[in-house]
Amino acid sequence: MSPPTDGRPRKLPFVVWVLSAGTFLMGTTEFVIAGLLPEIADDLNVSVSQAGLLITAFAAGMIVGAPVMAIATLRLPRRSTLILALVVFALGHLVAALSSSFALVLMARVVTALATGTFWCVGAVVATTAAGPAATSRALGMLLGGLTVATVAGVPLGAWLGQLSGWRGPFWVLAALSAGAAAVIGRYIPADERREAPSVRAEFAALRDVRIWLTLSSMTLLMGGVLATYSYISPLLTERASIPAEAVPMVLTGYGLGALLGTTVGGRLGDRRPLATLLTAAATTTLVLLLLTVLSTSPVVTVVLVTLMGVTGFAANPALGALALRFAGSAPTLASGLSGAAPNVGIAIGSWTAGIALTSPLQQAGPPLVGTAAAALTLIPLTALTLTHATHSETPASPPQPPAAADQSVGYSTQDVG
Incomplete structure (x- = not known):
């Protein structure tokens, strides 16, 4: 539709x-x-x-x-x-x-x-x-x-x-x-x-919707997985893939351009089919990180996979942010603030865990393996989000609005969330 x-x-x-x-x-x-x-x-x-x-x-x-x-x-x-x-x-x-x-x-x-x-x-x-x-x-x-x-x-x-x-x-x-x-x-x-004056009570009441927390959990896990890998990408490139140190900035530029492409494409697709976009992004990110764990001894393959990591890892962010605002209804400000905090929680935990994995026998393959696990776990809240969508009414949780106004205010019709 x-x-x-x-x-x-x-x-x-x-x-x-x-x-x-x-x-x-x-x-x-x-x-x-x-x-x-x-x-x-x-x-x-x-x-x-x-x-x-x-x-x-x-x-x-x-x-x-x-x-x-x-x-x-x-x-x-x-x-x-x-x-x-x-x-x-x-x-x-x-x-x-x-x-x-x-x-x-x-x-x-x-x-x-x-x-x-x-x-x-x-x-x-x-x-x-x-x-x-x-x-x-x-x-x-x-x-x-x-x-x-x-x-x-x-x-x-x-x-x-x-x-x-x-x-x-x-x-x-x-x-x-x-x-x-x-x-x-x-x-x-x-x-x-x-x-109307904004209501602090309404902002907190909007957080009662479990779908907001499923969305925020997805943000935390997916960004934690991607940034766990990215935080220690230099030793993976130079020591495992044998890429010269002077070439690392070029590889990271490819990652950044891939992330820019991912946010652009994800933003467009997320307006049409947000949940389908999110599930696809999480699944492909898991696959890319798994391949990076296994195949990063090849310089060419590693460069391609690092660029794809930027594309797939960042494609989900616009749709996740939009869904958080949608589920908050007419009280979106606190949900928006939590959307800014959630990725940073994932980055902090993910980079810390990846640092431990780097010192394990896995060495440079440890961080992308940690990232693979986190990205795979993202599929759990996203699947739950897909299943719970059908059980919720079409109007936002608070404060109540006429159905037409509700759909206009939050950015999606209820038929377009799948």
């Missing part, structure tokens, strides 16, 4: 592109720090392992901050919240760039993560509302595309700038760009037109 329509144009609105540029900045600051750790450690007189806490602090800030800030800013106008998040984001980078104290830089990273979580959970709601029911997954795919482009382009550029100007240089640039993004959002995103 063709996807529902609400009379809005099929082309994504300009505000979605603006918000995608914001997520590009957020993604760049999350990942660029990995390439700057030695310089930061040397400048701030700490060890590289201590400097690595800047990555852990950001992840922790995202896990806790996204849902917490979703509730804390619930009654603020959405445009004002986005602008405030970018201003705080800019100030966090300024503090870090000006500081000679590791503790202060660490605190600035936590504040920056809170701003990132706020921007994501509110931006996802604004983008999907602007795009309309027929393009919910596409809009989320565009936002996730900003994060993917950050991995492909923003992170290497930031690392290069850090080599030229010192580690503080990328922080100054990110502060300036985020301040500019705040001005653009103030200009192009319309004022909030919500007629």
Whole structure:
């Protein structure tokens, strides 16, 4: 069946592109720090392992901050919240760039993560509302595309700038760009037109729907599986596949381009048949990771499989985010915040488990095997989600709406979820 329509144009609105540029900045600051750790450690007189806490602090800030800030800013106008998040984001980078104290830089990273979580959970709601029911997954795919482009382009550029100007240089640039993004959002995103004050009780009541937790579990497992493998991809490429170290960035660029393709295709397919898209993505990701575990002694095969890992692993994200918003009904903000936290939980647990597997007799084959198991486990909540869909009524859990309004507000007709 063709996807529902609400009379809005099929082309994504300009505000979605603006918000995608914001997520590009957020993604760049999350990942660029990995390439700057030695310089930061040397400048701030700490060890590289201590400097690595800047990555852990950001992840922790995202896990806790996204849902917490979703509730804390619930009654603020959405445009004002986005602008405030970018201003705080800019100030966090300024503090870090000006500081000679590791503790202060660490605190600035936590504040920056809170701003990132706020921007994501509110931006996802604004983008999907602007795009309309027929393009919910596409809009989320565009936002996730900003994060993917950050991995492909923003992170290497930031690392290069850090080599030229010192580690503080990328922080100054990110502060300036985020301040500019705040001005653009103030200009192009319309004022909030919500007629009723949002309800914190309604946001929590929406979480009673088991389908939201099945969706979040799928996010955690699938991203945990892919990033468990990606976290230790360099030793797999150089030591197991015998790929020269200087060629590793090219292989990782292929992975990033594959992830960008996956979010684009997954966003389009997810608007038509979300559950079918998710089951296919999880199954193919499991197969790709299993093949990578077994066949990664071949350089050519490994390069192909790493690229496919990006395609299949990220194809599910737009549809998962869209379903979380759909099942939350007219109280989507907290669900959006949890959608930002869930992948980071998977990344934290998956990378930790993969690190243990790397030191086991499996060696470099350990991380992709951990990823295979996590991706395979994703099929359990997705299958349960498929089975429970038929037992739920057609209207969202809370607050009740007329059937037509309910279908329009959440982005899918009930007949198009399969």
